[in-house]
Amino acid sequence: MTDAPSLESPCALLGGGRISIIWARERCGLDSCMVSLRARASRTRPPSMSVAPAVLAAFGLDPASVVTVSPLISGGGIVTGALLRSDAQKWALKGYTTGAARERLAMAHALEARLAAAGFPVAALHAAPGGDTIVRVGPAWYALHDWVDGRHLSVLDRDGVTEAGPRLVGQLGSLIATLHTTSSRIPFDGVPEDPDRLLRAPRATLRHVRWSRRRWLSGWQRLRLKPGKSAFDWWVLDILPEIAQRADAFAETSIAARVHPWEIGLIHNDVNWENLVLDEQLGVRAVIDFDNVVRAPWVLEVGAAAVVLVGSAPDKVEEFVSAYEDVVGHDLDRDLVRLGMELKCVRSLATSIAAHLDGRVDPGRIAPWCHDLHDSLRALDRA
16 A cells, blocks of 8 residues: 555545545646545545544544544555654554445454554554544544555565575564464354355356346446457456356356365465555564455465465466464465465456456556466466
8 A cells, every 4th residue: 555645635535435646646646547436335535634534533632633634545556545644653544435344444454453452563543532433424434543654565576685685584474373263262153164265256257247237237348348349358357257267167167076164264365465564574463454354264365365475387386385284273274375375466457457348447557467467377378
């Protein structure tokens, strides 16, 4: 997550559910964005500055102490929240608009609190005077974290940093293992999670791309008819049938017989370089953005984290997984690790393509990410 330059008028920053990108083009140089940005899937809502004072007051903070307000922009160019600065401190503020997002946020905060208590590097959560870490103001719920300064890398930096710091691969594997072992200590007495749930996610995402109930034309049809297609548009049209076929295959696959109940727990569900805050020596200062926490087989996240953080090269993947196993104390099914790697590539390609077709991302920002995911899939096919 990166913060863009502050606006001269914070009140002009964010308003309602849509955000004009005029300020983005002028202030952040996103010239390729030609449509309005929308809050991601209506789950995460950039906080309107008209409610920011009430939100800060609900957390027991003095709204008058905030000096500047800046948008938080994801690697895809989506505004996901606001960075608030006072003379002495910085905070990341996010809003959520659905009950499902509120429930997921409660799970995320339970995991973050347990991780923080164990000394795992996460951004500190702020609690309201009554102890709640989620406050409701108007129709939305809000969460506030301390801002963690540091470096954010991208997938384009991956090969360089893992070669320059040969111990980094193992350290990242150990980091994910520590996250999972800490997660395993959170009591759970609910309905057992379906271990195949994540396998069905890509097909569900692509259904919205291929068919639309709200518009005459689906996103895929609109792209086919779009005049003046970019190189990335043509690339999406070229690979979409393949990704849809892979998504269908995942949806018909079951790992339920291969995963024990004790191998399922809360996962971050979005481990990537953007969600790691690093110091100058590439040490991890914080793992951030737990918004997508779900209960799922940990082995799937091991594969997902491996393919994003260290790539698809077999030697690096093996080093990553071996370091994970050293911490958790048991061996992983390598076939399931590989399944997790492939699933991550297909899931992220599906969500990125859907966001591109909806005009919610900057194509110039997500194209390198999508190309890397597809290259990783092809490399796994050849392995």
